[in-house]
Amino acid sequence: MSTFGFIEYNDANPQVKAVYDDIMATRKTDYINNFWKAIAHDPALLKRTWESLKAIMAPGALDPLTKELIYIAVSVTNNCGYCIASHTASAFAKGMTAAMFQELQAVIGMANETNKLVTGYQVAIDSRFQPPLELPK
Amino acid sequence: MSTFGFIEYNDANPQVKAVYDDIMATRKTDYINNFWKAIAHDPALLKRTWESLKAIMAPGALDPLTKELIYIAVSVTNNCGYCIASHTASAFAKGMTAAMFQELQAVIGMANETNKLVTGYQVAIDSRFQPPLELPK
Amino acid sequence: MSTFGFIEYNDANPQVKAVYDDIMATRKTDYINNFWKAIAHDPALLKRTWESLKAIMAPGALDPLTKELIYIAVSVTNNCGYCIASHTASAFAKGMTAAMFQELQAVIGMANETNKLVTGYQVAIDSRFQPPLELPK
């Protein structure tokens, strides 16, 4: 369910259908997940979000699986249940192994712990870590 | 600065010195950063945190640089200034390129945006994403 | 459900009933929502929270609907499911249109994204944005 329910493919207007088609073609699937069907009530948001996501998650200096791991790290830290469920499934589909999942969760847990120790002990930034950093070539 | 100031190597007790020595040996550096010097007021915490971090950040199913990227993703989402500064510097030292940094930030930003769209539109989890997932071999 | 269950009107003590009566009178409804019935186990908290909310959400320099939009923005950012559901319903009751809902969610998503880009790129505050600002008349 979602605030206004889901817009299914057959009920979608042409602008929404075009995005759905591109999602399915890009992902080589015939499945549109709930997120897209929920925000399709705002076709401009649907289009902008999909196009940004498609560009950002494409292979680049980081591979798509690494990007999924980062997505999960953000989603767990934000406690977004839907996002965790969907990106965990997606990461497995892209080749995440059980061992990778476990190390990912351990790093997320550890980072959240040390983030708070740093904060609680009010630790000032070492001068050598202060930006600007020299841009690596 | 930090709540109780920093404990420098020469002022440290043997238990703290042993951790400092291990940090420097493991990281092949003679520098102890502020975080450790701030929490050294609690030697048990210092030891437990360092040993957990050392185990978790070691090479495994994920390589150390990927783990740094995940650490940064958590730290940015938590808005922990110290953690962002130190792990960004550390990631560059481990081989992160400018292009990798930029893709990392783009994914973090996008994930934070879609996390909130999912939440605001109250999107229910697709049944196919519901755990338990089959454990990949 | 809630930690201690709900206190219904007929089971409430006079102090709680007085708050329930004021909620119904102020909101022109005969419905008390779960939040109030859950915190009624602490009558002092119930009274203080209701009186603060009533004062803060009243028409003023900002109209009540704008205040609901702000409430939703906070609740989505905090990922508070109950709060999102109840304030979204409430905003629609106060005149929010579907177009307003959609723009609200787009702004919330965008703000969450740029908050993290600013944080991840460690951007210092422009001197012209530094407080104190001159107080507008």
Added chain:
Amino acid sequence: MSTFGFIEYNDANPQVKAVYDDIMATRKTDYINNFWKAIAHDPALLKRTWESLKAIMAPGALDPLTKELIYIAVSVTNNCGYCIASHTASAFAKGMTAAMFQELQAVIGMANETNKLVTGYQVAIDSRFQPPLELPK
């Protein structure tokens, strides 16, 4: 300061300059604030972020000042110092009065408080608030 420092107009490549020009033209100013100069190291991110922001913050079903208030509500909840400073200044420039600022902060504070009371008391969503809601015309 920022991770890689700021790219000033005169040092910018044509793609970045085009975005800077559009920012200044749209906002009727000759000032480019630090955020844009920090992310200009990634011209694709700069362009996508600016174009999304420009579309989202334009007048629509919600007026630009209301959108700034929502932006501030998110930024305060996320504790993003830069974002608070820049959007507070921006909101005053768009006509926010001191009284509006004060009501905004009071609502943000109250929403954060009740978000946590709801959460701590584990309050279930009233069935009447459960989505889907009927879409208002």
Added chain:
Amino acid sequence: MSTFGFIEYNDANPQVKAVYDDIMATRKTDYINNFWKAIAHDPALLKRTWESLKAIMAPGALDPLTKELIYIAVSVTNNCGYCIASHTASAFAKGMTAAMFQELQAVIGMANETNKLVTGYQVAIDSRFQPPLELPK
């Protein structure tokens, strides 16, 4: 500094002065800290916030020092630098020892870590922990 600067005692109107007087009398001090001087631009907010805080932080079923520890736990988790600094100082003034501070920080760190492990592993609530709980006498 703060958005509109600080209102000092001698510049305060009678409503603000009355709150300042009560703060100093209640806390047995002649010092008004920056928070109050910043929100004094909104005398109604100042009064409501102080009166709520005074009631909530008073001795009750929990002693005032325990309440400060809880305040710090929230403030660290929210990454509120001002709040951490002021409540840490306040807790020491109320009798927190170094050992208590250290255990507090260790618990905060651990709780943040396990919160995220629970979330990342998508753990469902045990039926025995499901509310409603029986109210202890």
Added chain:
Amino acid sequence: MSTFGFIEYNDANPQVKAVYDDIMATRKTDYINNFWKAIAHDPALLKRTWESLKAIMAPGALDPLTKELIYIAVSVTNNCGYCIASHTASAFAKGMTAAMFQELQAVIGMANETNKLVTGYQVAIDSRFQPPLELPK
């Protein structure tokens, strides 16, 4: 449920069984809650997390119940439903009364509110609260 389901005692390998045995012996119970059964897929994480938790939550300068209250404060602020449910049940088992629960929630709510007022009003830290603080004996 959880990402990979739960590992029950009889299906556990010896390393996991050893941790389960220690949990039951330490807590004087024959019940292993879902969290441990979910992370048991990573026996090293299970062991490290349990041993850290056992050390941190043991009686010390702070008593175990106070530590549970702090755990709840973090969990509510992070909006971790599982953690709130399990630690609230646990705190009641350790002697938390209804009055203590209510004061705890009131402090959590208040702290979250004032955290955001401080942040929204951009209040600078009083020089007397700046670390380092003198370490109490």
